[in-house]
Amino acid sequence: MQFPTDSGFTFVLFGGTGDLSMRKILPALYEAHRSGMLAESGKIVGVARQEENRAQYIDWVDTHVKPYAAKNGLDEAAWTSFLARIDYVKLDLSRAEDFATLREAIAPLPGIRVFYLATGPSLFVPICQALASVGLNSGARIVLEKPLGYDLKSSNAINDAVGEIFAEEQIYRIDHYLGKEPVQNLLALRFGNALFEPLWRREWVESIQITIAEELGVEARGNFYDNTGALRDMVQNHLLQLLSIVAMEPPHSMDSDSVRDEKLRVLRALKPLDADDINKVAVRGQYHAGVSRGQAVPAYATEPGVKPDSRTETFVALKVEIENWRWAGVPFFLRTGKRLADRVAEIVVNFRPVPHSALGPSALRAGKNRLVIRLQPNETIRLYCLAKQPGEGMNLASVYLDLAFDRFFREGQMEAYQRLLLDVIHGRLALFVRRDEQEAAWKWVEPILNEWATTPRQPKPYAAGSWGPAASSAMLAQHGTCWLEEEN
Numbered sequence: 001m002q003f004p005t006d007s008g009f010t011f012v013l014f015g016g017t018g019d020l021s022m023r024k025i026l027p028a029l030y031e032a033h034r035s036g037m038l039a040e041s042g043k044i045v046g047v048a049r050q051e052e053n054r055a056q057y058i059d060w061v062d063t064h065v066k067p068y069a070a071k072n073g074l075d076e077a078a079w080t081s082f083l084a085r086i087d088y089v090k091l092d093l094s095r096a097e098d099f100a101t102l103r104e105a106i107a108p109l110p111g112i113r114v115f116y117l118a119t120g121p122s123l124f125v126p127i128c129q130a131l132a133s134v135g136l137n138s139g140a141r142i143v144l145e146k147p148l149g150y151d152l153k154s155s156n157a158i159n160d161a162v163g164e165i166f167a168e169e170q171i172y173r174i175d176h177y178l179g180k181e182p183v184q185n186l187l188a189l190r191f192g193n194a195l196f197e198p199l200w201r202r203e204w205v206e207s208i209q210i211t212i213a214e215e216l217g218v219e220a221r222g223n224f225y226d227n228t229g230a231l232r233d234m235v236q237n238h239l240l241q242l243l244s245i246v247a248m249e250p251p252h253s254m255d256s257d258s259v260r261d262e263k264l265r266v267l268r269a270l271k272p273l274d275a276d277d278i279n280k281v282a283v284r285g286q287y288h289a290g291v292s293r294g295q296a297v298p299a300y301a302t303e304p305g306v307k308p309d310s311r312t313e314t315f316v317a318l319k320v321e322i323e324n325w326r327w328a329g330v331p332f333f334l335r336t337g338k339r340l341a342d343r344v345a346e347i348v349v350n351f352r353p354v355p356h357s358a359l360g361p362s363a364l365r366a367g368k369n370r371l372v373i374r375l376q377p378n379e380t381i382r383l384y385c386l387a388k389q390p391g392e393g394m395n396l397a398s399v400y401l402d403l404a405f406d407r408f409f410r411e412g413q414m415e416a417y418q419r420l421l422l423d424v425i426h427g428r429l430a431l432f433v434r435r436d437e438q439e440a441a442w443k444w445v446e447p448i449l450n451e452w453a454t455t456p457r458q459p460k461p462y463a464a465g466s467w468g469p470a471a472s473s474a475m476l477a478q479h480g481t482c483w484l485e486e487e488n
């Protein structure tokens with residue numbers, strides 16, 4: 001889709017030489033530029049302390065960002081014109097006068113202003129206050145990266161302070177999972193087809209699984225991760241956001257508040273957990289040494305930056321219930337972890353078996369209807385049905401109807417960050433997390449955080465390269481089901 005190219009913008013990137021800018025934000029802006037989706041007059045202003053001037057910053061971008069931008073081949077002419085869009089302001093956060101310099105530097109630039117804070121959360125409030133002190137908050141949009149706080153209290157403190165400077169409509173809280181193409185497709189599938197809606201409820205759905213599994217360990221982020229853990233890093237945000245999209249009621253329209261109101265209702269309907277429940281419905285694990293893709297890999301506790309006696313979870317599996325008419329009694333199994341057997345993110349909707357099998361026992365053995373929405377890798381949606389095997393007798397087998405996006409759509413998929421950055425520039429808030437959603441998610445996870453912080457129980461060990469602790473499979477077995485990869 002081409003957007004109007006006449007709406008100018010100034011995109012100011014704090015943390016302009018950071019990891020996120022290098023790997024995600026600048027490559028996404030380059031791709032938007034290359035495909036003609038950015039206004040001609042739009043400018044990008046890197047803000048950092050490290051580089052002295054524009055020439056040095058451009059050098060840094062050319063050296064560090066180019067390899068990520070070139071992932072699918074680089075268009076040299078587009079890269080050169082992309083660099084021409086970039087300005088730089090050297091800024092030390094502790095120096096008020098540097099913000100005045102920033103104001104002067106961007107004063108002549110046209111269009112709306114976006115301030116993207118690709119920095120640690122402890123800098124969000126000081127940066128917003130400093131922007132306000134030079135009047136740069138007025139009419140601007142502010143983008144906040146996760147993690148937004150450490151718990152409900154700290155996230156409220158950030159939101160309160162930022163909320164004094166920017167109105168909620170100016171605040172774009174990023175959850176990059178919401179920008180992924182298949183998540184958009186899930187909305188299209190649910191609300192663009194008459195077929196699924198009647199089945200999308202407790203009468204027909206037996207259980208739902210949402211998995212975000214990673215093969216990688218904590219890489220160079222040991223220190224950050226050890227103070228964070230999988231519950232804060234992945235569940236409070238990405239997994240609960242996916243859950244709310246799967247379970248939400250059809251919104252009145254796709255405008256931002258209609259969608260976010262419905263997601264919020266789901267988050268508020270999550271069955272609260274007390275300490276007794278938590279031991280039954282929440283599994284926390286930590287990886288030990290193991291083998292990943294044929295390579296021996298070390299235990300989490302020996303990774304750089306991690307305390308040797310760390311009790312931080314690198315794996316979480318949860319059984320979640322939604323207390324409303326549509327979903328009462330349907331278990332939602334959520335799972336995420338580092339150093340698992342595969343890199344996969346998927347949503348699995350298991351439908352109930354037929355009420356009576358006229359086709360005999362082979363029909364029951366052959367499986368059930370199931371919808372598998374694969375977010376990554378290889379985005380697909382598969383609807384599993386039973387069909388007769390050719391030949392004698394009535395033997396059924398599970399087959400699937402396949403929506404492989406690359407076969408149907410010639411245009412390439414858009415990366416999550418590209419979509420979200422364009423949404424910020426164009427003022428579309430639907431795919432950003434509203435404050436009340438974030439609060440509801442923190443409220444729900446907080447009893448688990450508290451229980452895990454105080455219990456003498458250790459996280460359950462699992463071998464790196466496996467699918468997590470045995471307790472995760474056992475939890476599903478109690479409900480007569482298993483994770484998708486355990487089928488057959």
Ligand code: BG6
Nearest residue numbers: 146176212214233234238345376
């Ligand atoms: C981030 C987490 O939000 O999401 C990381 O902080 C995680 O720990 C990443 O690796 C996963 O994102 P994706 O898009 O690679 O699945």
